[in-house]
Amino acid sequence: MRYHIGDLDQQKLLDLYTGMLKPRMIEEKMLVLLRQGKISKWFSGIGQEAISVGVTHALKAEEYILPMHRNLGVFTSRNIPLHRLFAQWQGKQSGFTQGRDRSFHFGTQEYRIVGMISHLGPQLGVADGIALADMLRRKKRVTAVFTGEGATSEGDFHEALNVASVWNLPVLFCIENNGYGLSTPTNEQYNCEHLADRAKGYGMESRIIEGNNILEVYTKVDEICKAIRKRPRPILLEFKTFRMRGHEEASGTKYVPEKLMKKWEKKDPIANYESFLLSEGLIGHKEIEGFKERISEEINENLQLAFEEPAVSFIESKELGEVYQEYKYEVVESKNNLKNIRFVDAISEGLEQSMYRHNELIIMGQDIADYGGVFKITEGFTTKFGKSRVRNTPICESAIVSAAMGLSINGMKAVVEMQFADFVSSGFNPIVNYLAKVHYRWNENADVVLRMPCGGGVGAGPFHSQTNEAWFTKVPGLKVVYPAFPYDAKGLLNTAINDPNPVLFFEHKGLYRSVYGDVPSDYYTLPFGKANKIREGDSISIVSYGAGVHWAMEVLEKHPEIEADLLDLCTLQPLDLDAVYASVKKTGKLIILQEDTLFGGIASDISAMVMEHCFEYLDAPVKRVGSLETPVPFARELEENYLPKKRFETALLELYNY
Structure with missing residues (x-):
């Protein structure tokens, strides 16, 4: 040598x-x-x-x-x-x-x-x-x-x-x-x-x-x-x-x-x-x-x-308490200068205002720069923030999620847009094995938000229609947000970006341009882990999130005789179980509606926890309603019958009349 x-x-x-x-x-x-x-x-x-x-x-x-x-x-x-x-x-x-x-x-x-x-x-x-x-x-x-x-x-x-x-x-x-x-x-x-x-x-x-x-x-x-x-x-x-x-x-x-x-x-x-x-x-x-x-x-x-x-x-409270980095939620209230905008506009507005608020926030994703993303969420962002902060990426979800982790390690924030939530499977490993575990393992935070355009009802077929939140609610260390209304979407997205923990932020594509709401034009935040009561009644409790909330509202409009508590969960991790328990104790009946296929979904866990903690208050079995146990089909007739909306109406009436 x-x-x-x-x-x-x-x-x-x-x-x-x-x-x-x-x-x-x-x-x-x-x-x-x-x-x-x-x-x-x-x-x-x-x-x-x-x-x-x-x-x-x-x-x-x-x-x-x-x-x-x-x-x-x-x-x-x-x-x-x-x-x-x-x-x-x-x-x-x-x-x-x-x-x-x-x-x-x-x-x-x-x-x-x-x-x-x-x-x-x-x-x-x-x-x-x-x-x-x-x-x-x-x-x-x-x-x-x-x-x-x-x-x-x-x-x-x-x-x-x-x-x-x-x-x-x-x-x-x-x-x-x-x-x-x-x-x-x-x-x-x-x-x-x-x-x-x-x-x-x-x-x-x-x-x-x-x-x-x-x-x-x-x-x-x-x-x-x-x-x-x-x-x-x-x-x-x-x-x-x-x-x-x-x-x-x-x-x-x-x-x-x-x-x-x-x-x-x-x-x-x-x-x-x-x-x-x-x-x-x-x-x-x-x-x-x-x-x-x-x-x-x-x-x-x-x-x-x-x-x-x-x-x-082994100290149980210590182990449980260090899965997530401690985050003290900062309340930022709006000035109530409301305007009626679409769900998609609320997401875009929250993202833009967060970019101004956090000078070292980087957005990454496929086609998000000059093109503005396939849903035009970031249209015009490169003019305001430059291509160094709004970055087109190659088609490589795993490397980009990992790069977001690296940005966080080096003191920056990252938002990654999955072009469709379905494509997250190509970046699954770093999410569940790196981002989710890093704080518990060596006290490092993953200051990353993954935006997840999801959901069916738009004729997009098996690879562009999944609502796959249950893949992640099971994983300690991840937070999962799933808003149903523009006001919640903007406020919760701002909170997600402020939170130093990894957040999967689900945005239902079917709601983007079909749902309008009054939204403050200025910056504000909303807390995680707090469900919204959309309707109040004492005959039955309905729990849902995302598009399911709107389906439940439509069915209830058809049946004014049903005086129901309708809870929109807003976040699935953390989950507002106190609100669910309080409603069940009042009504004695519970039906849970999710767009995801039924087996292994969030409805199953809520049902099990209500049975464990509220059994003596129940006057009927807990009902769960979800999509058919198949991949999401393309043709309208097939997709309409795949989704749970029709089955929900039948199940709701059965439970109401039990």
């Missing part, structure tokens, strides 16, 4: 040596503790230290870095206190996730590190968002994100590279090509000679770097970072290296040919670099022993601190 010192001074050369030595010694200690049963799992980066250490040393302390399993050198190079790392791996309270997640699945704003999730791909898009925030603020910074060669087969990899290239984002995409994805060799994972070659397809630069040569890693990455800070752009780096141990220790390395293992043993980054320093007279054996002794003492002292810390305690 050839080393070129260049203009590096002796101190830097030694810093790089000790920078690799420290994670190696920690790992060797962890392997002992693993065999003793004192930690539960270990993903070894032995043999790959030069990459983590070299890249981290090339970045500035204020620049974000997004590591993976085998990047212990990132954490040690950023000087994270070892007792906190050890506590993290033992599931202790002083760990970065307080026992809620393991290994390197954590982040820390203090050290500008954003850890991975097991679904590896989304962090690449998160890096895009972090870099976008830096670029919009004109900060000359680089964001570095790691991935293995196996994860480059994920769609998120391709989406993230494409977005970064189209937007010229200052991201270093670092592929650690270590030969195996668990047990699958590279020749079974991709069919190109070098992964770096893929950059050409995205119009990106790329480099291939000898990942076991610390000086090559550091000097080349340092040079690249300086170039990116001057002229922002993404660059794909492929580090050639090898995984000397199993994917994790339990899997072993029996699948690796012995000849290949011996070949890479000779390329050990620390042993070779140490020999070079000795041969050049830059270090002596005595100094090496001194370094090892000091590192060993530091490891043992910090291990002792972690061992002495008691096991984490």
Whole structure:
């Protein structure tokens, strides 16, 4: 292995040596503790230290870095206190996730590190968002994100590279090509000679770097970072290296040919670099022993601190209370200068006023810039706010949701428009596994609103008509809003944007241009978790949301003899159960109407909770009404009978006469 010192001074050369030595010694200690049963799992980066250490040393302390399993050198190079790392791996309270997640699945704003999730791909898009925030603020910074060669087969990899290239984002995409994805060799994972070659397809630069040569890693990455800070752009780096141990220790390395293992043993980054320093007279054996002794003492002292810390305690209120970031709702009242506008106009107006209120609010989505979106919600926005804040995106929902997460990590707000709520399935993973869990895991918020044009009745067929709120009401950490009237739509959207937690904001397409209402022209907010009583009566309780509220109103107009409480839920998470219970206790009868198919929907949960908490007040079984258990059909006759409006009238009369 050839080393070129260049203009590096002796101190830097030694810093790089000790920078690799420290994670190696920690790992060797962890392997002992693993065999003793004192930690539960270990993903070894032995043999790959030069990459983590070299890249981290090339970045500035204020620049974000997004590591993976085998990047212990990132954490040690950023000087994270070892007792906190050890506590993290033992599931202790002083760990970065307080026992809620393991290994390197954590982040820390203090050290500008954003850890991975097991679904590896989304962090690449998160890096895009972090870099976008830096670029919009004109900060000359680089964001570095790691991935293995196996994860480059994920769609998120391709989406993230494409977005970064189209937007010229200052991201270093670092592929650690270590030969195996668990047990699958590279020749079974991709069919190109070098992964770096893929950059050409995205119009990106790329480099291939000898990942076991610390000086090559550091000097080349340092040079690249300086170039990116001057002229922002993404660059794909492929580090050639090898995984000397199993994917994790339990899997072993029996699948690796012995000849290949011996070949890479000779390329050990620390042993070779140490020999070079000795041969050049830059270090002596005595100094090496001194370094090892000091590192060993530091490891043992910090291990002792972690061992002495008691096991984490379960406190139910604490666990429940930290799923969401605490948000103190700010009441902003209107001046009551009302105007009668459509549902779609209320959404647009709220979004526009929020853009003025929050200077670092970014809107992203397909065709939302000059075109104004397929529903024209953002028409004219680029003239007022510019294309830097109202951003057309490629068709890649997963990367854009992840980028929104990155914007939030870097202190900005994001609104993402799903062209249709149906298309959210392409971005499902980062929503339910990243945005929803990030605060509970490491106290980071996801300041993201996902606008979800949804619903049937417009002849749009199976892929443009779903009302899929139940996909998300099940997931702790997400808030779900579903207004039925223009006044509520504007006020709740403003609140959603103010709220630092992830919000899915459902907007029924059928209501956009058919429903009008008196809406204040100025900015105002409405609280989450508060249902509206649309009609009052004492014979029966009707609970619904979205278009279902309007269907219920139409049916009640036909049957003036039915004196009903009609509740519009407005938000499904949080849910105003107190209002539901109060109504049921008054009327003794409950019918729940949802547009979604019946099984597994929100109506089922409300029904179950009413049975549990209000059983003694009920004079009849709770009824649920929803759409037919089929995909949404296209033809008018089929769709009309798919939707629950007609069945609701029948069920309401049956319950009324029970």
